[in-house]
Amino acid sequence: MKIYTAEEAGFCFGVKRALNIIDRLHESNESIEIYGQLIHNNTVLNNLKEKGIDYIDDLRSLNDKKKLILRTHGILKSDEEFLKDKDIFYVDATCPLVKKIHRIIEQINLSKNKILIIGNKDHPEIMAIRSYAKDSLVVNSIEELRFLKHEEPVSVVAQTTLDSGFFKMMIFEIIDRVEHVEIFNTICSATIERQEAVKKLAPKVDFLIVIGGKNSSNTKKLYNISKKINENTFHIENSSELRDPELTTIFQNFNSVGITAGASTPPEEIEDVKVFFRNFKTEKES
Ligand code: SF4
Secondary structure (H helix, E strand, O other): OOOEEEEOOOHHHHHHHHHHHHHHHHHHOOOOEOOOOOOOOOOHHHHHHHHHOOOOHHHHHEEEEEEEEEEOOOHHHHHHHHHHHHOOOEEEOOHHHOOOHHHHHHHOOOOOOOOEEHHHHHHHHHHHHHHHOOEEEEEEEOOHHHOOOOOOOOEEEEEOOOHHHHHHHHHHHHHHHHHEEEEOOOOOOOHHHHHHHHHHHHHHHOEEEEOOOOOOHHHHHHHHHHHHHHOEEEEEOOHHHHHHHHHHHHHOOEEEEEEEOOOOOOOHHHHHHHHHHHHOOOOOOO
16 A cells, blocks of 8 residues: 655644643643643543643633643633633643634724634634624624625634635625625634645545544544545544454555544554554455
8 A cells, every 4th residue: 555644734833832831831740730622632632631631621620739721722701801810820822823813803893893703603712712702703604694794894714724715715705795804814824734735635545544533623624625536535533443344445445545634633643544554455465
């Protein structure tokens, strides 16, 4: 089996930064807890748990003997205000590119514009972004643009992990419907690089493996982009899923595999998948 890896895959700058913050504190023997899942990857969360670093979903369960870290996706503005009001010390591991969107929103709040957020309204990043906005609407389909009014000015921002092709399509639709539109392309560079890399890889290989959390937004986008180009695309969380007899039977038909991974997928998981395919023999080869 020939193995090709996407030019950009795996941990992004924001995830590496958050993990470095935690490593430094852990090495100085600090007791740590995280507000929310640090990132959407079970292997990383389990590794942290093994080091005694767990996460809480509610600020009422705070342990005052532990140092609090804020997740990469950001937290609600009201939660941050709560921490400040109560004088609770915390270390902010929110990705700076997400924080930048909060600042953009605060600037837009000074104008009369409605804030149009393109993304998944149930994702923690979007919930946090929205909490900064005075007047906002979250949309994730052309259908939902029906709520826009022609004469009401809008400022548009995007979830950092949005599919860039989908963002462009939505912008075309919005400028058709609304008279005054201000656009902030807030899709992060790591997302764009990984999406471009998978677009290049998908047509060149017989099938693709996309590695990453099933609840990881950017991983799901990579999967969807790849699937549109190469229907033999499979999303797995880790290499153990590759041993599924149904999948191994499918792999028998192929000679080349492309591998990519979401921004929260650790390098060892990518390596495990490579090792699996290095050792994988099709019937013709064995
Ligand atoms: S995917 Fe982009 S926005 Fe999200 S943590 Fe990584 S660099 Fe930051």
